[in-house]
Amino acid sequence: MTRLRAEVLVIGGGATGAAAAWDAALRGFDVVLVDRADLAEGTSGRFHGLLHSGGRYVVKDPLAAEECVAENVILRRIIPDAIEDTGGLFVTTPDDDPAYGDRFLEGCRAAGLPAQEIPAAEALRIEPRVNPGISRAFTVPDAAIDVWKTVGSLTAGAAAHGARILTYHRVLDLHTADGAVTGARVRNELTGEELDIEAGFTLNASGAWAAEIVRMAGIEGIGVIPGKGIMIAMNHRLVNTVVNRCTMPSDGDILVPIRTVSVIGTTDVRAADPDEIPVAQHEVDAMLADGERLVPGLRHARALRVWAGVRPLFQDDRSGPAAADTRDVSRTHAVVDHAERDGVGRLLTMSGGKLTTMRLMAQDLVDAMCRQLGDERPCRTEHERPPGNDDGRYLHLGDRLRRREATLQDEQLICECELIGRGRLEDAMRSHGTLHLDDVRRRLRLGMGPCQGGFCMYRATGIMHAVDRLDGEQASASLLSFLQERWKGVWPILYGDQLRQARLDDWIFQGLLDVEHLPEAAAVEPGAEPAAV
Numbered sequence: 001m002t003r004l005r006a007e008v009l010v011i012g013g014g015a016t017g018a019a020a021a022w023d024a025a026l027r028g029f030d031v032v033l034v035d036r037a038d039l040a041e042g043t044s045g046r047f048h049g050l051l052h053s054g055g056r057y058v059v060k061d062p063l064a065a066e067e068c069v070a071e072n073v074i075l076r077r078i079i080p081d082a083i084e085d086t087g088g089l090f091v092t093t094p095d096d097d098p099a100y101g102d103r104f105l106e107g108c109r110a111a112g113l114p115a116q117e118i119p120a121a122e123a124l125r126i127e128p129r130v131n132p133g134i135s136r137a138f139t140v141p142d143a144a145i146d147v148w149k150t151v152g153s154l155t156a157g158a159a160a161h162g163a164r165i166l167t168y169h170r171v172l173d174l175h176t177a178d179g180a181v182t183g184a185r186v187r188n189e190l191t192g193e194e195l196d197i198e199a200g201f202t203l204n205a206s207g208a209w210a211a212e213i214v215r216m217a218g219i220e221g222i223g224v225i226p227g228k229g230i231m232i233a234m235n236h237r238l239v240n241t242v243v244n245r246c247t248m249p250s251d252g253d254i255l256v257p258i259r260t261v262s263v264i265g266t267t268d269v270r271a272a273d274p275d276e277i278p279v280a281q282h283e284v285d286a287m288l289a290d291g292e293r294l295v296p297g298l299r300h301a302r303a304l305r306v307w308a309g310v311r312p313l314f315q316d317d318r319s320g321p322a323a324a325d326t327r328d329v330s331r332t333h334a335v336v337d338h339a340e341r342d343g344v345g346r347l348l349t350m351s352g353g354k355l356t357t358m359r360l361m362a363q364d365l366v367d368a369m370c371r372q373l374g375d376e377r378p379c380r381t382e383h384e385r386p387p388g389n390d391d392g393r394y395l396h397l398g399d400r401l402r403r404r405e406a407t408l409q410d411e412q413l414i415c416e417c418e419l420i421g422r423g424r425l426e427d428a429m430r431s432h433g434t435l436h437l438d439d440v441r442r443r444l445r446l447g448m449g450p451c452q453g454g455f456c457m458y459r460a461t462g463i464m465h466a467v468d469r470l471d472g473e474q475a476s477a478s479l480l481s482f483l484q485e486r487w488k489g490v491w492p493i494l495y496g497d498q499l500r501q502a503r504l505d506d507w508i509f510q511g512l513l514d515v516e517h518l519p520e521a522a523a524v525e526p527g528a529e530p531a532a533v
């Protein structure tokens with residue numbers, strides 16, 4: 001069996017694990033990061049896309065609010081390339097209590113959040129589609145954050161400092177000796193090969209799967225509650241600013257503009273299993289109805305795709321009875337020290353938190369590791385920019401179009417919705433070396449616009465076939481598994497124009513390519529949802 005050695009093993013390649021790998025590598029530790037799938041394929045790749053100003057939590061969860069206020073400023077400084085500075089509005093709709101606005105402002109002042117009340121008419125001038133019945137409005141520094149750029153940049157930074165980033169490597173077991181974790185056995189999910197990683201310290205950043213990981217070291221009862229939320233992408237930017245309802249956090253009360261689309265979300269219910277989070281029709285109906293309160297007519301826009309994610313909410317069974325409602329569990333984070341809690345050394349678990357606070361979470365985690373090792377090394381992530389952020393510019397929606405126009409005559413356009421040219425696609429395929437079109441989607445947003453892959457995916461499959469020298473069966477398998485994955489997100493929202501679009505996509509893939517009878521079809525793992533393409 002192949003063996004690897006590292007000073008630090010990070011389990012989980014979501015935002016928290018990527019930030020922890022970057023932090024530890026910057027402090028000079030030799031790091032290996034493993035994820036059972038691609039980077040950010042867990043909750044981080046299924047979140048709402050909001051860089052919180054903290055406004056959402058100022059009344060209910062002041063500590064979480066303060067953390068967001070501070071981290072919002074830091075992330076804008078260190079990873080501007082992943083952030084679109086949309087700004088945010090909190091608005092009092094006719095269904096909300098106007099007096100909450102006073103508590104909101106008071107909370108903002110206490111948390112140090114620069115919020116400002118503006119006339120409702122001014123808010124409607126900024127965002128004309130917002131409910132004309134709003135009575136109050138407040139501006140806050142919310143923004144949209146691209147998680148794939150974030151995680152890609154942090155892991156590239158870690159790798160530049162010597163870290164090894166092993167995607168598609170699942171932890172099967174933790175090794176223990178003399179009351180401490182000494183590494184892990186992992187399996188390469190693409191080749192089936194198993195390897196042993198000998199590690200001086202293990203950081204468990206596996207989010208909603210954290211309890212499953214520590215059970216491998218015989219540790220029971222750490223309280224990670226999977227809090228499920230759904231989100232729906234609408235087919236264009238209904239707003240250009242993040243728009244929140246000014247009320248206690250509830251369902252469907254935030255609309256986030258993300259690149260060419262806008263996303264309404266979310267819900268918060270306890271899930272039994274983080275890997276089983278289907279979306280029910282009634283959840284879709286309720287979400288669209290909630291969205292109508294913010295933007296009347298929202299349900300007449302085309303719903304492109306629905307998906308769900310699971311919050312790794314922390315509530316230890318040693319810290320009192322569990323909250324009945326997942327919304328009542330704090331959004332702050334906790335480092336679980338298994339030496340103190342369970343007598344198992346050299347293992348720490350990160351639990352809770354937000355994507356907005358991932359840097360701080362990583363700092364707390366690596367600080368705790370340094371303390372346990374008796375090897376204090378200062379954290380540098382507050383000021384150091386990972387690769388791709390050198391010019392200090394925020395992401396601008398128009399940048400891709402500007403770049404595209406410069407090569408309009410010379411380069412073939414593969415994805416019209418997201419303006420992805422052939423050169424960029426080939427570069428991504430070459431550098432990532434993946435067989436999965438879904439991985440390429442995450443890197444470039446390929447197939448994530450209004451046609452949801454209808455026009456670009458068969459082109460991308462052909463290009464992948466040539467670039468990666470896939471054989472016909474591998475290329476077919478990749479296309480089919482992409483279509484299956486898309487289908488899961490599309491079938492619960494099939495009505496109106498989206499139904500027409502899905503029929504068109506179906507004709508393209510069935511009629512032109514006869515995808516259901518491609519050579520490999522039988523070998524593709526059917527998704528949990530209805531098996532159709």
Ligand SMILES: Cc1cc2nc3c(=O)[nH]c(=O)nc-3n(C[C@H](O)[C@H](O)[C@H](O)COP(=O)(O)OP(=O)(O)OC[C@H]3O[C@@H](n4cnc5c(N)ncnc54)[C@H](O)[C@@H]3O)c2cc1C
Pocket residue numbers: 011012013014015016017034035036037038039040041042043044045046047048049050051052169170171172205206207208209227228229230231266267308309310311312352353354355356357
């Ligand atoms: C619906 C919803 C909306 C949200 N919206 C926002 C928002 O707008 N803004 C915000 O700041 N926060 C938001 N959050 C919270 C935020 O998304 C999470 O806190 C954050 O993404 C968690 O990141 P993570 O790295 O801890 O977990 P994950 O991203 O889930 O990473 C854990 C990783 O561990 C891997 N893993 C699991 N088991 C194994 C194993 N055996 N071996 C190897 N790897 C393994 C998984 O594949 C996964 O990639 C939202 C959460 C939800 C659910």
